[in-house]
Amino acid sequence: MDPCVIEFIGEKSIIGVIPNFSFDPLHLISGSVGPFRAGMPVHVPLWLGIHLRKQQKCRIVPPEWMDMDLLEEIKEEEKRSKFFTKMPSEHYMVEAQLIMSTAPDDVPRCEEIRTIIKDIFDIRESKLRTSIDAFIRGEGTYAKLDNLTLLEMHSVRPILPHSLDHIARYQRTAVATQRDTSMLGLNSSTMNSSSFLTQ
Amino acid sequence: MSKSNKMFADKAFELVKELQRSSQTIPPFDDDGVRQVLEEIKAIFEENCAQAANYSTSGDRTLWPLLNFRHAALQRNKRCLLSYLHQRLQRIKALRWEFGSIIPADIKTNLCEPEVTFFNKYSKSLASYMRSIGDGQGIDLTGDLRPPKSLYIEVRCVEDFGKFELEDGEVIYLKKNSQHYLPRSQVETLVRQGILQHIV
Amino acid sequence: MSEEDYTTKITREDACLNRTADDDEDDDEGEEITAQKVLEFLETAWTNEMCAPDILQHQSDMLELMMGQLAHMEENMKDLDKNDFRFVVHQMELERIRYVMASYLRCRLQKIETYTKHLLNEESTRSAEEKRLSPEETKFAQEYYENMEECFQQIALQYMPNTQRSEADQRIVRPNLMSHVFVKANVSVPAVVVGVDDEEVDLAAGSQHIIPYQLIADLIQKHQVQLI
Numbered sequence: 227m228d229p230c231v232i233e234f235i236g237e238k239s240i241i242g243v244i245p246n247f248s249f250d251p252l253h254l255i256s257g258s259v260g261p262f263r264a265g266m267p268v269h270v271p272l273w274l275g276i277h278l279r280k281q282q283k284c285r286i287v288p289p290e291w292m293d294m295d296l297l298e299e300i301k302e303e304e305k306r307s308k309f310f311t312k313m314p315s316e317h318y319m320v321e322a323q324l325i326m327s328t329a330p331d332d333v334p335r336c337e338e339i340r341t342i343i344k345d346i347f348d349i350r351e352s353k354l355r356t357s358i359d360a361f362i363r364g365e366g367t368y369a370k371l372d373n374l375t376l377l378e379m380h381s382v383r384p385i386l387p388h389s390l391d392h393i394a395r396y397q398r399t400a401v402a403t404q405r406d407t408s409m410l411g412l413n414s415s416t417m418n419s420s421s422f423l424t425q
Numbered sequence: 426m427s428k429s430n431k432m433f434a435d436k437a438f439e440l441v442k443e444l445q446r447s448s449q450t451i452p453p454f455d456d457d458g459v460r461q462v463l464e465e466i467k468a469i470f471e472e473n474c475a476q477a478a479n480y481s482t483s484g485d486r487t488l489w490p491l492l493n494f495r496h497a498a499l500q501r502n503k504r505c506l507l508s509y510l511h512q513r514l515q516r517i518k519a520l521r522w523e524f525g526s527i528i529p530a531d532i533k534t535n536l537c538e539p540e541v542t543f544f545n546k547y548s549k550s551l552a553s554y555m556r557s558i559g560d561g562q563g564i565d566l567t568g569d570l571r572p573p574k575s576l577y578i579e580v581r582c583v584e585d586f587g588k589f590e591l592e593d594g595e596v597i598y599l600k601k602n603s604q605h606y607l608p609r610s611q612v613e614t615l616v617r618q619g620i621l622q623h624i625v
Numbered sequence: 626m627s628e629e630d631y632t633t634k635i636t637r638e639d640a641c642l643n644r645t646a647d648d649d650e651d652d653d654e655g656e657e658i659t660a661q662k663v664l665e666f667l668e669t670a671w672t673n674e675m676c677a678p679d680i681l682q683h684q685s686d687m688l689e690l691m692m693g694q695l696a697h698m699e700e701n702m703k704d705l706d707k708n709d710f711r712f713v714v715h716q717m718e719l720e721r722i723r724y725v726m727a728s729y730l731r732c733r734l735q736k737i738e739t740y741t742k743h744l745l746n747e748e749s750t751r752s753a754e755e756k757r758l759s760p761e762e763t764k765f766a767q768e769y770y771e772n773m774e775e776c777f778q779q780i781a782l783q784y785m786p787n788t789q790r791s792e793a794d795q796r797i798v799r800p801n802l803m804s805h806v807f808v809k810a811n812v813s814v815p816a817v818v819v820g821v822d823d824e825e826v827d828l829a830a831g832s833q834h835i836i837p838y839q840l841i842a843d844l845i846q847k848h849q850v851q852l853i
Binding site: 538543570571 | 708727764
């Protein structure tokens, strides 16, 4: 999955904006939005919020979790915990990136928040790497990945699933070879037939 | 490579490697290489036939490993050759998605006749598939390749252009180094002309 | 544009649509499904398709409904000024939906081109309701296979010894159904076998896992899990 696809999916998140214009509700296929009343907060999909903001038709209401105190807590918890903590938003990185690059002025303490979100992401990434290492050494084929966000999963794709596929393939080959060698007189046609033209 | 090191299927493997190395959209069809590989296949096959006949009359099993080895060499030749053709067809398919139903002339000279036929048939087949989607409503799958970002794009002005009137009557000043967020459809021409630069 | 124009409900006439796990929604024919639901359905089908090694069941009915809805929306937008706030927002949404549909179908096409003969063979063993490919996709797959074979024949195979010409079965490329995928449980699913040694795990609703595709393939079909 391309990073721009992850962003595209993340753009469906709902955020609050305060429009500076008034308009009747819009009945989008993905659901209705509005009515828009100048000065009154309204919920819209992120893709729409970003568009309105770039047109200077609204201010963005930062999501509740874009708050230094809360993020400090999350960071501490993430450091303390062996497991991945639940993030306040499934698409926290995409939201943070889009909102803060489009409307830094709408987010109080924007720079600090940007940094701490990056810190949290880094802590989680390094935790992810350590646990993958342990997982692969343990020769597992299955793992639980609760609270990992889409982008984080993507950061280990394709390397993690591919490595596991290869390990599984070697294991199957090992089993098959054992079986074959115990059976003398193998015929040549079966040897060549398995993986023709595979990439 | 010296002659003594020459192995079965060297040429066939070379075909695959050459293609992979090539940075051209699609390199010229290697007629000569393909013919050599086919000749090697034929030669191996005939040798094996002769000895296999010998084997079945005499029952001498000492030739068995050699027959097997040659058979494997033949299979490898075939595999490499077909991989070469297959890989070329992948690139030929990509042409359809990139350039539409006509192959650019400079690329076409690099294809052999059956490849051109493949392209034309693929192109037709794809077009008729796309038309048939949704009970005949049709979708052009060669468009919308990337997630849409916006109907509007951010642009920077590369040179002083002056007044620019938008379709809704709004007039903006395109001054060197100024930045604007404008409807993509209305500024595409200026972007192509290099007056505006799309900021990604 | 009036409010009614947008909120058109789509009537699901076709009773053969895929049944979902939550049967309370699927009672009889003529049930109604909103455009919003159709979109959610397609978006899930899209991500599932992108993440699955094998081709999944086609969603022609849903696609057709959505294409009709988009055409309807475009018709309504015709009279709006191109710079109208409504036009711009609706247009943006249309582009997003068109992208999802095109990307979804391209993804399937790519699998069809990679595993052509394998998929055609599989299809021939499936009953009409179980078919994974739409009739249009099947036609495309057959043509693609024939064109490819013809090209191989003309350039190479016809010049090979007899015994080498017909071994098309050697060239069948199959997806690796044991490849690992990321999956999220939509509902709680008890006793899922997660390993070759028959180890079982209960998937809690909302939980996420990495697991070989084949072990949960049937759960995708039943909408109990989705790929991410």
